[in-house]
Amino acid sequence: GAGVSQSPRYKVAKRGQDVALRCDPISGHVSLFWYQQALGQGPEFLTYFQNEAQLDKSGLPSDRFFAERPEGSVSTLKIQRTQQEDSAVYLCASSALQGSTDTQYFGPGTRLTVL
Amino acid sequence: AQSVSQHNHHVILSEAASLELGCNYSYGGTVNLFWYVQYPGQHLQLLLKYFSGDPLVKGIKGFEAEFIKSKFSFNLRKPSVQWSDTAEYFCAVKTNSGYSTLTFGKGTMLLVSP
Numbered sequence: 001g002a003g004v005s006q007s008p009r010y011k012v013a014k015r016g017q018d019v020a021l022r023c024d025p026i027s028g029h030v031s032l033f034w035y036q037q038a039l040g041q042g043p044e045f046l047t048y049f050q051n052e053a054q055l056d057k058s059g060l061p062s063d064r065f066f067a068e069r070p071e072g073s074v075s076t077l078k079i080q081r082t083q084q085e086d087s088a089v090y091l092c093a094s095s096a097l098q099g100s101t102d103t104q105y106f107g108p109g110t111r112l113t114v115l
Numbered sequence: 116a117q118s119v120s121q122h123n124h125h126v127i128l129s130e131a132a133s134l135e136l137g138c139n140y141s142y143g144g145t146v147n148l149f150w151y152v153q154y155p156g157q158h159l160q161l162l163l164k165y166f167s168g169d170p171l172v173k174g175i176k177g178f179e180a181e182f183i184k185s186k187f188s189f190n191l192r193k194p195s196v197q198w199s200d201t202a203e204y205f206c207a208v209k210t211n212s213g214y215s216t217l218t219f220g221k222g223t224m225l226l227v228s229p
Contacts, residue, residue: 004158033216041221042119042205043159056216091159092215104217106151106159 004107006092012113021077021110025094030076033104034067035091043091048074051073082114117142119208121220128196128227136191136223137205148189149207149217150180158217159205165189198229 005024013019025032036059037042045059051072060067062081069075079086083102089111093104122137140146150162154172170182182189189206206220 032118035217035219040124040221042207042221043217044219048216061215101150103164105161105162108158 004010004092004105006090006107007109008110010111010113011110014086017080017082018078018080019112021079021090021112023075023077023092023094024097025092026067026096026105027073029094029096029099031095031102031104031105032069032105033093033095034075034077036061037089037091037109039088046077046090056081059060061114062108079112080103082112087112088113116216117146117208117210119206119220121204121206121223122174123223124221125224129224130198130227130229131195131205132227134191134193134196134200134225135204136225137191138189138191139187140189140206140208140218141187142208142210144210147209148180148182150174150178150189150191151205151207152202153222154202157176159167162191162204181188185229196225196227198227201225201227 007022034046038041047067048056048071064080066078089109091109092107095102095104116190118141120139148165151159152162165172165182173174173179178193203222203224205222207217209215
């Protein structure tokens with residue numbers, strides 16, 4: 001594909017609602033990352049997939065956050081019972097390989113606002 | 116764990132001025148270093164990267180960065196900025212171990228006045 005795409009671009013949720021954020025990585029990319037970017041901050045790591053395997057979820061802030069990539073391509077980040085502190089831009093990135101020298105390409109992000 | 120510090124949150128320059136954005140990281144081992152840029156309304160894009168070799172790295176749009184290992188620094192420079200360089204700039208580091216994730220600084224918002 002042309003690049004990493006994410007949907008929706010904007011999401012407004014009432015506190016307590018569940019949300020699902022989608023990421024379509026660049027076709028053929030092995031690695032997929034989710035980051036959370038709060039206002040005025042840099043992106044912070046949430047979780048990492050290598051193909052369909054979730055190898056690192058150490059950055060997920062609570063058990064309300066869940067991510068999956070069942071077929072090794074599209075990924076979904078789900079947040080249950082949203083709280084106001086979940087308001088942020090959620091970024092997805094993919095890279096072709098799995099090495100530390102590989103470049104990550106970012107999507108446009110989903111801006112989540114929890115009221 | 117590694118961390119990244121960007122010295123300035125906001126920088127305002129006039130066109131044609133020279134730019135230097137500071138970035139320091141803390142990690143004792145081998146690192147890979149990146150500068151990403153986010154133009155207004157656009158997504159994060161890679162500006163330049165350092166993996167090994169020549170510590171002076173040249174990127175797109177006339178940007179360059181110098182890796183100084185002894186100072187744990189990777190400052191971004193451009194001799195003459197343009198109005199179109201107005202954007203937010205993020206320094207990031209990856210440790211040289213397996214897949215390792217990016218650790219970002221808080222970003223520097225650059226505003227270039229025409």
